[in-house]
Structures are given as structure tokens and as C-alpha cells.
Amino acid sequence: MIRYLIAQFILFLCIAYENTVQAQSNAKVLAEAAPAAGGFSADRLARLDASMQNWVRQKWVNGSVVLIARHGKIVFFKAHGYNDPDTKSPFDKTGIFRVASQTKALTSVAVMMLWEEGKFSLDDPVSKFIPTFSNQKVLATFNAKDTTYTTLPAKRPVTIRDLLTHTSGLGYPGIGTPSEIAIYAKSNMTGGVGVDVKGQTLADAMTRLGTLPLFFQPGEQWKYGLNMDLLGYLIEKWSGMNLEEFFLKRICQPLGMKDTYFNVPPEKASRLVNFFQGDSSGTIKKQASVFSGALNMNYPLQKHTYFSGGGGMSTTVYDYAVFLQMLLNGGEYNGVRLLARNTVRLMTMNQIGDLNPNIGDHAPENKFGFGFLVVSENGSKFTPSQAGTYSWGGVFSTSYWVDPKEDMLVLIYRNMWGPYVSNTDKAFRPLVYQAIND
Template sequence: MNRYQIALLILISCTLSETNAQSKAKILTEAAPEAAGFSPARLARLDANMQDWVQQKWVNGTVVLIARHGKIVFYKARGYNDPDTKAPLDKTGIFRVASQTKALTTVAVMMLWEEGKFSLDDPVSRFIPTFANQNVLATFNLKDTTYTTVPAKRAVTIRDLLTHTSGLGYPGIGTPSEMAIYAKSHMTGGVGVEVNGQTLAEAMTRLGSLPLFFQPGQQWKYGLNMDVLGYLIEKWSGLSLEDYFRKRICEPLGMKDTYFNVPPEKAHRLVNFFLGDSTGRIQKQNSVFGGALKMNYPLQKHGYFSGGGGLSTTLYDYAIFLQMLLNGGQYNGVRLLARNTVRLMTMNQIGDLSPNVGDHAADNKFGFGFLVISENGSRFTPSQAGTYSWGGVFSTSYWVDPKEDMLVLIYRQMWGPYVATTDKVFKPLVYQAIND
């Protein structure tokens, strides 16, 4: 091989390395569907369905964002923010995303893990002493809420919290024993409610003294794990969870509309919340859960920051966050996580256990903060194995399909019998539009 051939090989290698680096650090830009392998005609099917959902009075409105290869090929709102006045739903509106907060909490935890603040297998009691010597519920008497316990076989770890295998329950949506025991101790889901002015530190410290609902590591159960991690983020970083998200995640990434406390100047962008019924009646709601949760909570200044459910944000902001993960932990020149950390977060972390959520739950897995579609589970969906996802109780959801290099978000602010109907047809409408 002569020197000219060697020089040519070096040039080609450098070019390929630069191309690979650029491909792994995509910045979201709006583009024609064809530029990302989508058919405009087939995307029009999705658009028509979104409009039909409104006409059928299944939902008041829907906003969808689809990005592939870093190119936004669909970003539209259909429907109304107020069906009575016909005020349109704005695609830049601020939505209550509830449990979508958990993904930011997970990223924050893993950022601090990369800084050496803790080990994944550290016991939580190392940082919150009340989690030492825990007990597990054995029997429960619903009539008088008395119970018996047995000692936990091992300590709850940080890994248990990240995978929802700790034994913690969830106030308001758990079993009768969970709800009764937590209610007696004034535990909340952490969203829009501050009981007697309690702080996150007080609540999570008190939680450690309450019984677990199964032996650590032996089941998967949705619980207050991310709220505990939110408090640990505050302890590890010296910042409030609100400040950590803002200073370490949102501002570096350019997420300009993500808040625990939506500022007054953006209050008009908070999307209305609705309840629908089977007759097609859709009504705006100022509160839910029998009035216990006021839906203007993002506008009410508060200092209890739920790592499990407190954020409000826009589709575009959250798409930036997801693109950062899809890029392997970096976005627009800012690296939050190493790519192997993202790999850990988005792979099976629960072994032979099954997450008891969603359709075909037994066939999928859970990572750190995300539901992960397994090879076996992929037979039920057009999403490929390795797709990770989650959502929020107010009818927002997202998924990231790494093999398709694609992220998808669908946001509503509504409860009703037909929301699930739209969910079931939405995913096929997205995937059928891929045309490459």
C-alpha cells in the first residue's frame, strides 16, 4: 500500500467518525416527512383520525409530535382547548404530565450516580435512616386498619427504587391496605397537595418508618419510589428538585417550558382539563378526585416537589429530553449522561419479574424508570424490541423506538371512556406511515 492509499484511508476513516458522531447527536429540526422516511399521504391518515376523534366527541383535542432521525415530521394539534367557545388546542400549550416526571427524576439520579454520589446497590437507609430495619406487611384488617408485619429479608436499595421493586406502595391508586396505611400517616401522591405544610423531606422520612407491601426485589409494583429518589437528589446535590431540574437538565438542554411551578406570565398556556362520558358530553373540570386535586395546581406556588409526578411541560420540551436519550445522553453539544448509562436505563433490569402495567404486561420488562418492550412483547405491537416508554395519568404518553431512531408523543388533558380507544389506533397510525 503506497502513501497515497494510506492517506485516502485515513481521510475516509476521519469522515466516517465525524459522520457517526453527528448521527448520534441529532438536534430536532422540522422537516418534510420524506426526509425522515415517512409518507405524507400516510401521515395524513393520522391527521384525519385526530380530527375524527374530535368530531366523534371521543376527546376534546389531541397534540402529537413525531420525530425520526432528529427530524420532526409531524407536530400538530387538533381539537379544542374549550369546546364550548371553540378555542383551539395549541400545540405549544403546557400540559400536566404527571408520571412523565419520573423520566427526568431517573436521569437526574443517574447523573449523580455518574458523579460518584452513591452506588446503585447502596441501601436507602444510608441516606434516609428511617429506611433501616424495615418490616413487610403480613396481615391487614380493613375494619380497623390494624396490621401485622414480618422483618424485611434485606434492605431496600437505590436499584429497587429505580425499578419499582422496593415494596413501596402508592397513595390513592394502590390496594386498600396501601391507601389506608398511607392515609393514616398523611402520605400523598405528591401532586397538587401539601398536607399541613409538610415538606418532601418530612414525608419521605416518615415513609421509611411505614411497612413495605412485599419483600424487596421479589415483585414489581408501581409505588412512591421516584418521590423517594426526588428527595435523595436533593440530599446528594444540595439543590431542591426544582432547582436541580432547572439548572442541570432543562436550561442546559434548552427546555424553556418545563416547570413544577408554571410562572404567572405563562399561566394562560396551561391547557384545560376535561371529563368525557359515553354520550359524547365533554366538560371542563376544575378539580378531580372528588375535589381533592385542583387542576390549577401548576399555577399555585408550592415547594413540595414530587419526583414521581409534579411537572408540567410542552411536547416540544419533552421531545428535546427524549432526543437527548435517543442520542445516547447528549443534545446540542451538552452531554448529561454517558451512552452506557442510557443503555442501563433502557434495558431489562428486573430479570424474570414482569411489570403489571399495560396490555400484555407479562411479556415486557422494566428498566430504570421506563417500560421496555421485550423481544417476546414486540409481537403484540409495531414497536420494535427495545422501545421504552411511559406516560402520565392525565392522558399524556410517549415512546422512544431506538431501532427506528424515532420518538413519539401524544398529549391530551382528559379522562373518558374513549381515550383508550384512540390510544389503540394511534400507534399503528404512526408506524404505517414509515415508508423507507
């Protein structure tokens, strides 16, 4: 009997050890390795390398930085092109990029961290935390001549889930419909970065937002809007920290993300990449400002306290890859767990039912989770990415995707606008997938 018990105990210890080893192996930490270690062909990756050089020669872009990691192995991490084509100053893969709407993924993670702590329910009305969102109205008619409008009552309150899925009815200043732009401009609502936030606090702006009309009934459409900026303010209310502090203390420092900021520090100012505009002739010029001068592109260096959860961050390709690897690991990285794996599952699955994200050139068959576009089974016929791949990007031509079935994350960063930038996007994804060799 004693021998049996000893044998059972030893068996238990072996199983526990195997489970521990398995858990550690599943929680991958990024490390550079030969392409074969990640199941890639070095010869086929050379096609991507050559193409990145060709994009610069063809004047599609001034330059680009690409990172590909599979099974936790960084198999490709290179920069091509110039941070200044006039002086031939090379692009540096450690450059700090304005990633705009890639901020939204950090905001979504922060929200779900606080959800796990019991700070709110996903179906709580926003009005529970911000009273101005009580008894909301929905736009019925709009007079473009004098910006007057009529409304009708919302059928139900806007919920936290609506904000996470962009189904709330909120619009976007500056880039929305004419009615959104006019109504928000009249109330001094901002997109969250640059000179237009001076003199405003996030609390004041988001409280004021609750007094303005929604642009459709909550839950009935998908529309890109100020949802993540509003969630950024709610994070501040739930956590007792401003958004900059929360990101730093609860996400960036624990994960070892040392180059991710709302306010890029002066000692790192030289690493902020330049921003460029290209034209149809192939001329590429550095831009000090965009949106007809309304946004100074040095905004990451201009100290500010208005923290946009929808678009205010700057970061490096590597830092953001660490963040994505945490998600790919099921919420854990290098011994630090930010989220439970089932929380990540919720965030990266279809949360909008039969609705379709109507933005850009995304396949209408695709879906949306909590902060991410999600490739559906039908949508996968348009791309080599497998169903379940989740992604997003930023207005300044940065983007990423995570393909869980391939255990892979991919990022491509440029800070440029122009008629040929989209050519690089169309060429890039096939070049990544054709190099997988296992």
C-alpha cells in the same frame, strides 16, 4: 520514511475528522422537515391527521397534540380539537400539559447523572442515606376495620436499584391497594401534588415513609409506588439542590427546555391547557378539580415547594421531545452530554429479570428498566413497536414512546379522562407505524 510518516499523519487526521463528523451526525438535533426526510409517507400521515379530527368529531377527546420525529426530523407536529369545546378555543400545540408520571423519566435521568458522578452505588441500601429505612418491615396482615396491621422483617434492605425498577415494596397513596391507601393516609403520605402537600416538606415525608411497612419483600415483585418521589429526595441529598433547581440547572436549561416546570410561571399561565372529563353520552366538560375535589387542576399555577419526582411536572410536547431525543442520541443533545451512552443502555433494558410489570393494559411479557417500560421480544408480538422500545405516560392521558431500532420518538398529549380516551390510544400506534415508508 518522511513521506510515509506524513502519509500516516494525514490518514490519522482524516480518520479523526470522519469520527467527528460521524459523532455529530449521530447526535441529532430536532428540526421540522418534510415527511420523506424521516422516511415517512405524507399520504399515509394524512390518515393520522384525519383520524385526530375524527376523534374530536366522535367526542372521544376534546383534542390532542401529536409529535413524531425520526432520524432527528420532526415529520408530524399537529394539534386538533379544542382547549374549550364550548367556546371553540382551539388546542395549541405549544400548550403546557400536566404530564404527571412522565416526571419519572426526568427523575431517573437525574439519578443516573449523579450515579455517573460517583455519589452512590446502585446497590447501596437506601438506609445509607435515610436512616429511617434501616431494619424495615413488610406488611403481613391488615385489618380494614381499624387499619391496624402486623409485619415481619424484610429479608434484605431496599436499594437504589429497587427504587429505579419499582421492586422496592413501596406502595402509592390514593391509587394503590386498600391497605396501601389506608396506611399511607393514616401517616399523611401524599401522591405529591395539590393541596395535600401543603404544610409538608419532601424531607419530612420521605423520612416518615421509611417508618412505614413495605407491601412485599424487596426485589420479589414489581409494583408501582412512591419510588421516584423517594429518589427525588435522594437527588436533593446527593446534589445539594432541591429537585426543582436540579431539573432546571442540570437538565432543562442545558437542553433548551424552556417550558418545563414544577411551578408554571404566571406569565405562562394562559398556556396551561384545560382539563376535561367525558362520559358515555359524549358530553365533555371542563373540570376545575378531580379526585372528588381533592386535586385542584390549577396546581401547576399554585406556588409550591414540595417537588414530586414521581408526578409534579408540567411541560410541552416539544420540550419533552427534546428530552427524549437526548436519550435516543445516547445521552447527548445539541452538544450537551447529560449521560454516557452505556448509562442510557442500562436505563432502557430489562432490569427486572423474570418479573413482569403488572399495570394497566401493558403486555405481561414486557419488562422494565430504570424508569421505563421496555418492549421485550415476546411483547413485541402485540405491537408494531420493535423490541427495545421504551415508554411511559401520565395519569392525565399523556404518553410517549421511543423506538431505537426505528430511530423514532412519538408523543401524544391529551389532558382528559373519559370512557373513549383509550380508543385514541388503540388507534394511534398503528397509524404511526403504517406511515413509515422506507
